[in-house]
Amino acid sequence: MTLLAFARGPAMQAATLIMIAGMFWRLAGILLLRRKTAHAAARTPFLLRLAGGAKTIVTRTVPRKNFWPRVASGVSLGWVLHIGLFVILFAGAPHILVIHQITGLSWPNLPKGVIVIASALTLAALVALLARRLTHPVLRLLSNTDDYLSWLLVFLPISTGILLSGETVAGYGTLLALHIFSVEALMIWLPFGKLMHVALVFAGRGMMGFNFARKGAAT
Amino acid sequence: MSDQTAAPDQENLGAMLARRGFGRRSLLKFAIVMTSSLALPPSLAPVMADNLAKAKRQSVIWLSFQECTGCLETLLRSSAPTIDSLIFDFISLDYQESLMASAGAAAEHTLRQAVAANKGEYLLAIDGSVPVKDGGVYSLTGGRSNVSMLEEFAGSAKAILAIGTCAAYGGIPKAHPNPTGAVGVEDIISGKPIVNIPGCPPVPEVLSGVLVYFVSFGKLPDLDDRKRPLAYFGTTIHDQCYRRPFYDQGKFAKSFDDEGARQGWCLFELGCKGPTTHNACASLKWNNGTSFPIESGHGCIGCSEPDFWDQGSFYTSLAGSSATGWRNAGIAAAVGLAGGAAAALSARSKTPTIPEDKS
Numbered sequence: 001m002t003l004l005a006f007a008r009g010p011a012m013q014a015a016t017l018i019m020i021a022g023m024f025w026r027l028a029g030i031l032l033l034r035r036k037t038a039h040a041a042a043r044t045p046f047l048l049r050l051a052g053g054a055k056t057i058v059t060r061t062v063p064r065k066n067f068w069p070r071v072a073s074g075v076s077l078g079w080v081l082h083i084g085l086f087v088i089l090f091a092g093a094p095h096i097l098v099i100h101q102i103t104g105l106s107w108p109n110l111p112k113g114v115i116v117i118a119s120a121l122t123l124a125a126l127v128a129l130l131a132r133r134l135t136h137p138v139l140r141l142l143s144n145t146d147d148y149l150s151w152l153l154v155f156l157p158i159s160t161g162i163l164l165s166g167e168t169v170a171g172y173g174t175l176l177a178l179h180i181f182s183v184e185a186l187m188i189w190l191p192f193g194k195l196m197h198v199a200l201v202f203a204g205r206g207m208m209g210f211n212f213a214r215k216g217a218a219t
Numbered sequence: 220m221s222d223q224t225a226a227p228d229q230e231n232l233g234a235m236l237a238r239r240g241f242g243r244r245s246l247l248k249f250a251i252v253m254t255s256s257l258a259l260p261p262s263l264a265p266v267m268a269d270n271l272a273k274a275k276r277q278s279v280i281w282l283s284f285q286e287c288t289g290c291l292e293t294l295l296r297s298s299a300p301t302i303d304s305l306i307f308d309f310i311s312l313d314y315q316e317s318l319m320a321s322a323g324a325a326a327e328h329t330l331r332q333a334v335a336a337n338k339g340e341y342l343l344a345i346d347g348s349v350p351v352k353d354g355g356v357y358s359l360t361g362g363r364s365n366v367s368m369l370e371e372f373a374g375s376a377k378a379i380l381a382i383g384t385c386a387a388y389g390g391i392p393k394a395h396p397n398p399t400g401a402v403g404v405e406d407i408i409s410g411k412p413i414v415n416i417p418g419c420p421p422v423p424e425v426l427s428g429v430l431v432y433f434v435s436f437g438k439l440p441d442l443d444d445r446k447r448p449l450a451y452f453g454t455t456i457h458d459q460c461y462r463r464p465f466y467d468q469g470k471f472a473k474s475f476d477d478e479g480a481r482q483g484w485c486l487f488e489l490g491c492k493g494p495t496t497h498n499a500c501a502s503l504k505w506n507n508g509t510s511f512p513i514e515s516g517h518g519c520i521g522c523s524e525p526d527f528w529d530q531g532s533f534y535t536s537l538a539g540s541s542a543t544g545w546r547n548a549g550i551a552a553a554v555g556l557a558g559g560a561a562a563a564l565s566a567r568s569k570t571p572t573i574p575e576d577k578s
Contacts, residue, residue, distance in 0.1 A: 004495065005530055008539075013547070020548050021555035028559025034567045093469050094538030097488055101539040111469040172455060173495035176537060 004173045007180040015184035022191025023199055030200070043216035052219040056209025057202050059219065074132060077125045084122030085154075088115055088161065112165055119162050126155050146193045153189050156182035232434070233272030246272060253431050256424065256503070257440060258450040270435040277434050278337035279344055280330070280372065281315040284365040285358045285392045285401055286347025290383035291317055293420035310430060313337070316360070327361050334375060342433070343376035345369065345404050348385040348392040352400025369407055378412040378439055379404060382426060384522060387415035387446075394528035405446060412439055415446040417498075419522035424503045425451045445525075447497065456493035456519045459501035462486065480516065490534035491518030498523040 001009070042049070063071050089095050093109035100106040130151055133139045160179040163169050170178075189195060209219045230238075236246060250268035254261060283291070295318075312318070313333035314326075321329055333341070347365070350357040355364030373379055381404040384390040392401035405413050416425050429448055432440045441449040457463060465471070465485040472479035472486055485491070493501075496519050500511040513519055518534075521527045 002526065002530075005526070008531075017547060017551040020551040021558070024552045024555025025559035025562070026555075028556045029563045029566075030559075032560055032563030032567070034570060093471060093488070094536070097536050097538040101535070106473075109469050109471075112467050115469075167458075167494075171495070172457060176495070 002173070002177075004177040004180075007177040007184070011184050012180065015187040019187040019190055022188075023196070026191050026196055027199065038214070040215075042214045044213050049210050049213040052213025053206035053208075053210035056212065056219045057205045060205045060208075074129070077129050077132070080125040081122055081129065084118045084125065085158075087118040088122065088158070091115065091118075092161075116162060116165050119158050119165070123155070123158050123162065126151065126158070149189065150193050150195045153182075153186040153195070157186055231272065232274045236272075243268065243272070250435075253428060256428050256450065257432055257448075258453070267431070267435045271431065274434045276311040277430070278311045278313050278333065278341040280313050280333055280337075280341050280376070281344040281346070282360075282365075282368060282372065283316055284345060284347030284369070284386070285350050285399065286383065286385055288317060288346075290346040290385075290418075290420045291315075294382075294423045294426060310434075313341070323361075334372060338375045340377050341375075342378055342380055342430075343372055344380045344382055345386040346382045348389045348401035348403060349407055350392065350399035350401050351407070352398070357399035366407060369404065373404075373408045373411055376411065378414065378433070379408060380426070380429065381405065381413060381415045381417075381446075383421050384417040384419045384525075384527065387417040388525035390419060391528050393526070413446050414439055414442060414448060417447065417452075417523040418500075419527070421523070422451070422499050422503050422505070425499055443497075445497075451499040451503075452497040452523070454497065456496045456498055456501050456513070457491075460485075460493055460513055461501070462513060475516065486513060486516075486518040487538075488536050489518050490532060490536055492521030492524075492527075492530070492533075492537065493519040494537055496521040496524050 044052070063075055068075075087110070090099075090107075091110040092115045093112070096106060096109050133143055133147065133151075157179065160175065160182045164172070164175040164179050167175065169175065186195070190198065212219045233243070233246065236242075247264065247268045250264040250271065251261065254264045254267055259267075281291075313336075314330045316326065319326060319329065347358075349355070349365045349369055351366050355366040358365045360368060381387045385392060385401070386404050388403045389397075389401045389406070390403075392399060393403075403415075405415070414429055416429065418425075425448060428451065429440060432438075443449050443452055445452075457466070460466075462483060462485045465483070466487055470479065470482075470484040471488040472482075472484045473488060474480065475489065480486075487494070491513065493513065500519070501513065504511045504514070520533045521530065524530075
């Protein structure tokens with residue numbers, strides 16, 4: 001079995017199963033946690049609470065104006081990183097092919113050059129965010145192994161993807177295998193670290209907005 | 220095809236070509252093409268032409284093992300009678316079971332005679348894989364197993380040419396479940412120069428290039444890490460493909476009869492294995508340079524790579540994977556849910572109530 005065949009076959013299957021099991025484990029664990037009973041009567045009807053949850057998902061994506069000067073660099077870099085990842089994942093032809101293979105859904109792709117530019121910007125944002133984390137006194141204290149491991153596991157697929165698009169350092173097959181392995185490492189770690197925010201971030205914001213709306217607070 | 224062993228006083232290639240109406244200019248033109256094909260400096264062309272003109276007939280003993288004869292068919296039907304094909308005429312093919320007139324004991328005698336007359340000097344050409352399971356009983360010639368013949372005749376060969384993917388890596392006979400225990404030549408022979416010329420079938424001009432190089436310079440050409448001639452296998456089909464610009468532009472045919480296919484867009488999404496396949500199809504092409512599979516509208520199936528038959532569907536793109544099925548995903552989700560629920564319930568049992576804030 002070649003390296004590529006292993007990466008595309010058993011390794012991908014194992015990584016997928018671990019990721020699915022891990023994500024459902026985390027979600028079930030969080031959803032079934034004991035919660036405080038709300039004794040007070042709700043101040044808003046259910047539909048308004050839902051709307052409050054949906055609104056918070058959006059409003060918490062942009063910081064409040066008075067915070068902006070302090071968080072501008074971090075938030076901007078975060079936007080570049082996440083938009084870049086979105087473009088790479090959902091507009092790159094090979095990635096659309098994988099999604100099509102799994103779900104049957106397909107849509108037009110962007111040219112390879114555009115994806116490479118998006119990858120380069122994403123990689124630059126990642127590096128800048130790491131530099132910020134290492135130099136910011138509070139962030140550095142707050143950071144743990146999870147942060148750095150998660151950073152590395154996002155960095156590797158993007159960098160191997162750029163190498164793969166250039167096809168210069170090694171053969172296409174080797175680079176593709178390395179790229180797939182790096183994605184598999186990311187998939188395996190995803191449910192168990194901070195990368196789980198992929199699944200939790202909107203649910204968390206939504207729940208918070210829902211509770212705020214229930215109390216009649218601004219969302 | 221010669222049924223006789225090579226004699227030392229045979230005419231050289233220059234004399235033979237002259238007798239057939241090819242002058243030195245023709246030989247020089249041919250040498251220029253070959254040096255280009257072999258990625259040699261142009262300055263070597265006159266040297267190659269002179270060496271070829273002086274060259275004596277090179278003895279080649281060709282053994283066919285577990286094969287379909289497709290490789291031989293391709294080489295025989297490679298092109299119109301050019302100097303290229305005369306190179307094939309020029310070599311002394313002292314033994315080839317499918318082509319030689321003799322059979323049975325006479326053929327065996329011919330083989331022994333050829334080996335004895337050219338000991339240490341002949342090229343041993345192999346097509347077909349070598350079955351080793353159960354003592355190699357799955358492919359016999361004259362009651363002898365392929366592996367036994369290979370071990371004997373490789374010993375006194377100057378070098379071995381493994382022609383076709385079967386001889387090079389085991390090929391289709393080696394495909395899962397490999398009932399005969401098929402392997403390639405290099406899995407059995409060590410300590411002897413081996414040139415792999417994979418392909419199902421191999422590009423005939425690659426074999427002629429290797430032979431010309433060997434006859435001209437008395438040594439084998441540079442090889443890559445899989446013992447393939449670097450000049451022909453140094454790049455991938457993808458790198459040489461005329462559809463490559465469409466790959467870079469992100470223009471892919473989605474089916475074999477859509478607008479993209481008619482426009483000649485890249486066949487990557489239709490399963491083309493060009494990016495991972497090393498061969499000379501895209502540059503040398505087939506049928507006298509007419510076309511190659513991608514030019515005919517079908518993706519490369521990667522036939523010159525090891526285990527190509529076991530790499531999944533020819534029509535699944537390299538970007539895809541043999542991802543787990545929905546059933547396995549469902550089982551994984553159920554396991555995760557059960558584990559998470561158990562963990563949460565365990566946590567709940569340890570904290571029966573959440574104390575109210577005192578503030």
